[in-house]
Amino acid sequence: MAxxxxxxxxxxxxxxxLFWLFLLPRLLTAGAAGQGPLPRVIYHAGDGRxxxxxxxxxxxxxxxxxxxxxxxxxxxxxxxxxxLALNIQDPGMPKLKxxxxxxxxxxxxxxxxxxxxxxxxxxxxxxxxxxxxNATHLYTCGTFAFSPACTFIELQDSxxxxxxxxxxxxxxxxxxxxxxxxxxxxxxDGMLYSGTMNNFLGSEPILIRTLGPQPVLKTDNFLxxxxxxxxxxxxxxxxxxxxxxxxxxxxxxxxxxxLHTSRVARVCKNDVGxxxxxxxxxxxxxxxxxxxxxxxxxxFNVVRHAxxxxxxxxxxxxxxxTFSSQWQIGGTRSSAVCAFSLxxxxxxxxxxxxxxxxxxxxWTTYGVPEISPRxxxxxxxxxxxxxxTFMKDHFLMDEQVVGTPVLVKSGVEYTRLAVETVQGVDGxxxxxxYLGTTTGSLHKAVGSGNNSVHLVEEIQLFPEPEPVRNLLxxxxxxxxxxxxxxxxxxxxxxxxSVYESxxxxxxxxxxxxxxxxxxxxxxxxPTPIPKSxxxxxxxGNPRFACATGPVGRSxxxxxxxxxxxxxxxx
Ligand SMILES: *[C@@H]1O[C@H](CO)[C@@H](O)[C@H](O)[C@H]1NC(C)=O
Ligand SMILES: *[C@@H]1O[C@H](CO)[C@@H](O)[C@H](O)[C@H]1NC(C)=O
Ligand SMILES: *[C@@H]1O[C@H](CO)[C@@H](O)[C@H](O)[C@H]1NC(C)=O
Ligand SMILES: *[C@@H]1O[C@H](CO)[C@@H](O)[C@H](O)[C@H]1NC(C)=O
Numbered sequence: 001m002a003x004x005x006x007x008x009x010x011x012x013x014x015x016x017x018l019f020w021l022f023l024l025p026r027l028l029t030a031g032a033a034g035q036g037p038l039p040r041v042i043y044h045a046g047d048g049r050x051x052x053x054x055x056x057x058x059x060x061x062x063x064x065x066x067x068x069x070x071x072x073x074x075x076x077x078x079x080x081x082x083x084l085a086l087n088i089q090d091p092g093m094p095k096l097k098x099x100x101x102x103x104x105x106x107x108x109x110x111x112x113x114x115x116x117x118x119x120x121x122x123x124x125x126x127x128x129x130x131x132x133x134n135a136t137h138l139y140t141c142g143t144f145a146f147s148p149a150c151t152f153i154e155l156q157d158s159x160x161x162x163x164x165x166x167x168x169x170x171x172x173x174x175x176x177x178x179x180x181x182x183x184x185x186x187x188x189d190g191m192l193y194s195g196t197m198n199n200f201l202g203s204e205p206i207l208i209r210t211l212g213p214q215p216v217l218k219t220d221n222f223l224x225x226x227x228x229x230x231x232x233x234x235x236x237x238x239x240x241x242x243x244x245x246x247x248x249x250x251x252x253x254x255x256x257x258x259l260h261t262s263r264v265a266r267v268c269k270n271d272v273g274x275x276x277x278x279x280x281x282x283x284x285x286x287x288x289x290x291x292x293x294x295x296x297x298x299x300f301n302v303v304r305h306a307x308x309x310x311x312x313x314x315x316x317x318x319x320x321x322t323f324s325s326q327w328q329i330g331g332t333r334s335s336a337v338c339a340f341s342l343x344x345x346x347x348x349x350x351x352x353x354x355x356x357x358x359x360x361x362x363w364t365t366y367g368v369p370e371i372s373p374r375x376x377x378x379x380x381x382x383x384x385x386x387x388x389t390f391m392k393d394h395f396l397m398d399e400q401v402v403g404t405p406v407l408v409k410s411g412v413e414y415t416r417l418a419v420e421t422v423q424g425v426d427g428x429x430x431x432x433x434y435l436g437t438t439t440g441s442l443h444k445a446v447g448s449g450n451n452s453v454h455l456v457e458e459i460q461l462f463p464e465p466e467p468v469r470n471l472l473x474x475x476x477x478x479x480x481x482x483x484x485x486x487x488x489x490x491x492x493x494x495x496x497s498v499y500e501s502x503x504x505x506x507x508x509x510x511x512x513x514x515x516x517x518x519x520x521x522x523x524x525x526p527t528p529i530p531k532s533x534x535x536x537x538x539x540g541n542p543r544f545a546c547a548t549g550p551v552g553r554s555x556x557x558x559x560x561x562x563x564x565x566x567x568x569x570x
Contacts (some may be wrong), residue, residue: 036409039458056487078127104145105109188237205230262303292338334410338403352398363517366411418473
């Protein structure tokens with residue numbers, strides 16, 4: 001980070017003092033101006049122009065976990081003490097196929113209440129993990145009244161078969177104890193990689209691999225690979241690695257307050273643990289700092305969620321992550337979305353390491369040691385003792401992974417996101433992000449090139465302000481599903497008919513919508529894309545896009561025809 005340039009160790013106390021001295025006045029003055037893009041249209045809850053359908057059922061709450069079936073027709077939902085299968089094939093309200101109860105046992109509930117947890121709000125089974133194991137079985141884990149448990153669920157024609165209590169096993173490390181604790185889990189090649197808290201108190205984070213043929217592997221608690229407050233928000237598998245996204249107190253910076261930092265950690269899928277050293281532990285665990293900051297501003301240092309946008313013919317794979325900040329600027333919270341290239345992760349994990357110098361108790365840079373295979377690489381074997389010895393103390397990378405801010409917005413905190421690319425009439429791919437907020441609204445944000453983003457709309461999903469717990473984009477259904485405390489909401493990706501004129505349709509700059517000159521309506525863009533339909537994703541300029549006469553607008557600005565508003569189609 002260029003701004004932290006003073007001295008070789010920019011986060012040292014003098015460095016930080018300068019940092020604050022230079023930054024604070026700028027931050028205070030920047031407060032009002034930097035609100036970020038404003039949504040073009042705002043729909044309040046119940047607005048007839050954005051009809052949402054809600055699935056809810058009496059006695060059910062906390063619809064926290066979402067999983068789409070392989071054929072895309074069924075949505076599995078983990079709610080409090082129950083798992084549901086919803087038919088989402090038809091537009092409109094998701095229909096209940098069936099539901100199976102999975103309450104925590106009475107004994108566990110009694111023990112939970114005895115340990116001073118609330119029997120009204122905490123001593124239940126909150127579903128935290130719900131993954132599709134194979135064609136016939138799901139795997140699920142829940143908090144089980146502060147005593148995590150897991151089980152298989154048999155499927156028959158995507159109906160859920162009842163859970164027999166004798167098939168329920170301990171789920172420590174896979175589900176948190178406390179429903180308030182963060183967690184993440186992802187199934188890759190038949191193995192479950194999960195990151196969460198491993199104890200009742202919530203002071204011992206763990207990153208663990210379970211299920212499948214490979215040995216169970218854990219992070220080493222004693223070696224402090226994770227800080228005691230590490231809080232996991234996402235896990236993304238790639239061909240050889242699984243990446244974890246989390247937040248923890250930074251130990252490598254000297255700071256006058258508790259400094260949060262965001263991290264990406266990496267393990268190799270082929271890790272089998274060590275023979276003599278690091279038995280049953282990861283031998284490839286590495287972590288690095290994730291940086292999401294605008295130049296000259298305090299970083300957004302708290303990662304909230306991350307998703308992968310897979311590589312396409314024209315673009316590399318990218319991770320999009322939402323961040324908030326531990327600092328409130330001008331009394332309001334703000335959020336950012338940063339884009340990270342998977343190539344940058346690789347580069348940083350192949351660079352230098354940091355290690356704690358035992359004599360000075362300071363974190364210092366270590367070059368790449370002359371050990372082959374390289375410590376932390378997927379070629380490390382169970383008896384590569386030199387590499388494993390090095391790994392014990394050198395698990396933090398020296399360099400940061402620096403993201404590109406694509407959206408910065410004050411007055412809002414984004415909890416979850418989903419991303420896709422959508423082809424417009426111009427043939428270009430446009431990034432579309434759906435962002436859930438802490439107050440129950442959804443922002444549809446569209447990339448307009450040059451890493452800038454505009455907000456097409458803001459939809460208040462829930463009548464009462466509460467955080468969006470989960471988001472699942474189902475492109476085949478043209479909808480986003482959002483989980484809340486009360487139910488599951490289906491949000492169509494767009495309602496193009498709210499734009500009644502060509503001007504309105506083009507101004508919306510929604511890649512899903514274009515003006516059909518024949519029917520004179522703003523419509524969802526079908527495939528193949530009709531070339532005569534009008535849209536201008538780049539400029540959003542209806543003067544040219546809606547001009548009658550020669551179809552489409554000229555690509556050469558200098559040769560643009562002069563058009564009077566009277567000749568615009570309305
Ligand atoms: C879309 O908008 C039109 C016009 O405001 C409205 O009549 C219609 O009900 C809306 N449909 C949905 C699914 O929101
Ligand atoms: C919780 O415990 C209290 C006191 O033991 C009891 O009165 C109450 O009914 C319990 N609530 C539930 C939901 O079990
Ligand atoms: C799916 O996994 C379950 C649980 O491990 C196993 O019992 C079952 O045989 C598997 N089914 C298939 C089709 O592989
Ligand atoms: C993108 O950036 C380039 C160079 O800074 C500029 O010439 C171009 O007009 C920008 N495009 C948009 C759509 O802002």
